[in-house]
Amino acid sequence: MPQLALTEAVFYILLSLQKPLHGYGIIQNVGEMSNGRVKLAAGTLYGALNSLVEKGWIDALPENPESRKKEYVITKNGLTVLKEELDRLSELVDNGKRILGGN
Amino acid sequence: MRRVIHKIFWVWQLEKEQAWINEMASHGYSLEHAGRLTFEFEETEADLYTYKTLFLKGWADSEENRKYMKFLEEMGIKVVCYINYPGTTWVYTRALKKDYPDGIDLFSDIDSKVLGMKTMGGYMIFVMAFTLFAALLNLWCAVGRGFFSLINFVCSISMFVLFTLATIATVRIFVNIGKLKKERKIHE
Numbered sequence: 001m002p003q004l005a006l007t008e009a010v011f012y013i014l015l016s017l018q019k020p021l022h023g024y025g026i027i028q029n030v031g032e033m034s035n036g037r038v039k040l041a042a043g044t045l046y047g048a049l050n051s052l053v054e055k056g057w058i059d060a061l062p063e064n065p066e067s068r069k070k071e072y073v074i075t076k077n078g079l080t081v082l083k084e085e086l087d088r089l090s091e092l093v094d095n096g097k098r099i100l101g102g103n
Numbered sequence: 104m105r106r107v108i109h110k111i112f113w114v115w116q117l118e119k120e121q122a123w124i125n126e127m128a129s130h131g132y133s134l135e136h137a138g139r140l141t142f143e144f145e146e147t148e149a150d151l152y153t154y155k156t157l158f159l160k161g162w163a164d165s166e167e168n169r170k171y172m173k174f175l176e177e178m179g180i181k182v183v184c185y186i187n188y189p190g191t192t193w194v195y196t197r198a199l200k201k202d203y204p205d206g207i208d209l210f211s212d213i214d215s216k217v218l219g220m221k222t223m224g225g226y227m228i229f230v231m232a233f234t235l236f237a238a239l240l241n242l243w244c245a246v247g248r249g250f251f252s253l254i255n256f257v258c259s260i261s262m263f264v265l266f267t268l269a270t271i272a273t274v275r276i277f278v279n280i281g282k283l284k285k286e287r288k289i290h291e
Contacts, residue, residue: 007291009212023177042178043209043219046171069177 006085009048012038014074014082017058022069023049057081104146106132111140113265114188114230115272117223121156124195125206128152136184137195152197155180155207158223163192180207191226213287220280227273234269238262 006014009030016029027040049072052058057078061071074082112120124134124142132144133152159168163185172182172194179202185194198207210216241259245252 007212007214023174024179027178039208039211041208041211041215042175042180044211044215045178046174047215047218070174 003081003084003088005088006081007048008038009040009044010052011082011085012040013045013048013052014057014078017072017074017078020061020071020073022064022067022071024069026072052078105135106144106146108142108144109140110142113268114193115227115269117156117158117193121154124154124156128154128197128200134183134195134197137186139186150200153200153203153206154183154195154197155209157194157196157209158219158226159192159194160222160226161190161192162187163194168192179203190229212291213283214291217280217283217287220276220283224273224276224280227269227276230269231266231273234262234266238266 012030012033013026015033016026021029023042023045026045027042030038030040049058049060053060053072055077056075058072058074061073063070110123112123127134127142127144128147129150131146131149131151133147134142134154135145136143159171161168163169163172175182175196178198180196180198183195183197185192196207210219238259241255241262245255245259
């Protein structure tokens with residue numbers, strides 16, 4: 001079965017977690033990557049992080065004793081899913097450009 | 104200086120209560136503690152904090168809710184206080200206004216908004232069932248025992264009024280869920 005489309009929030013979270021980041025870091029990173037367009041809210045991020053850990057797409061790292069903040073990082077499975085999503089998005093963009101005549 | 108205000112908000116008035124607390128904060132009174140009928144404010148600079156009241160399923164000290172509240176604290180959203188109700192917890196949170204100039208928004212996509220509203224809707228159904236049961240029981244006690252009881256009659260009418268208000272609020276929640284689900288067919 002082909003993979004279902006990822007939500008924008010999940011796509012950006014996985015993209016952010018190429019290096020370990022805590023929740024607030026993810027929000028800031030996503031905001032910067034999207035030039036402020038995507039603003040992840042705390043509750044949405046919490047639900048998404050829990051689902052991604054359950055699916056094994058990200059790992060929760062042991063809590064940093066200094067900051068007492070939990071950090072997350074993408075797993076091999078998560079990276080595969082992200083690359084597949086990128087292919088799917090590329091197909092959308094290519095078809096859109098081909099038909100609408102964009103560059 | 105501490106200021107104590109006695110005020111009542113019903114379970115379906117979460118947003119109204121939040122708007123009032125934020126209005127107090129904009130006048131330099133920051134909420135420090137809330138009880139069922141009491142709100143304690145500390146005089147601070149105006150607009151120092153922005154507040155958000157949330158509705159959590161289960162008790163505040165359940166493992167899931169403790170994890171969630173800790174996560175919010177990591178986000179700079181501090182839990183000021185909370186009140187346990189049967190099966191649910193009413194949580195008062197705040198963050199520095201400079202960190203959250205547009206207010207605290209907990210849900211940024213349709214799916215999580217729907218999930219949050221379903222939790223509230225589920226609890227409202229419980230409130231509806233409870234108030235209807237109490238209204239009917241009091242009505243029976245008022246007129247169904249061979250004599251008239253004014254106290255039970257008044258209680259019954261009050262419960263019917265609460266039931267009606269809870270029903271209106273519940274319908275509103277589920278209408279909004281329906282609208283969001285319709286939107287979700289097209290947008291995220």
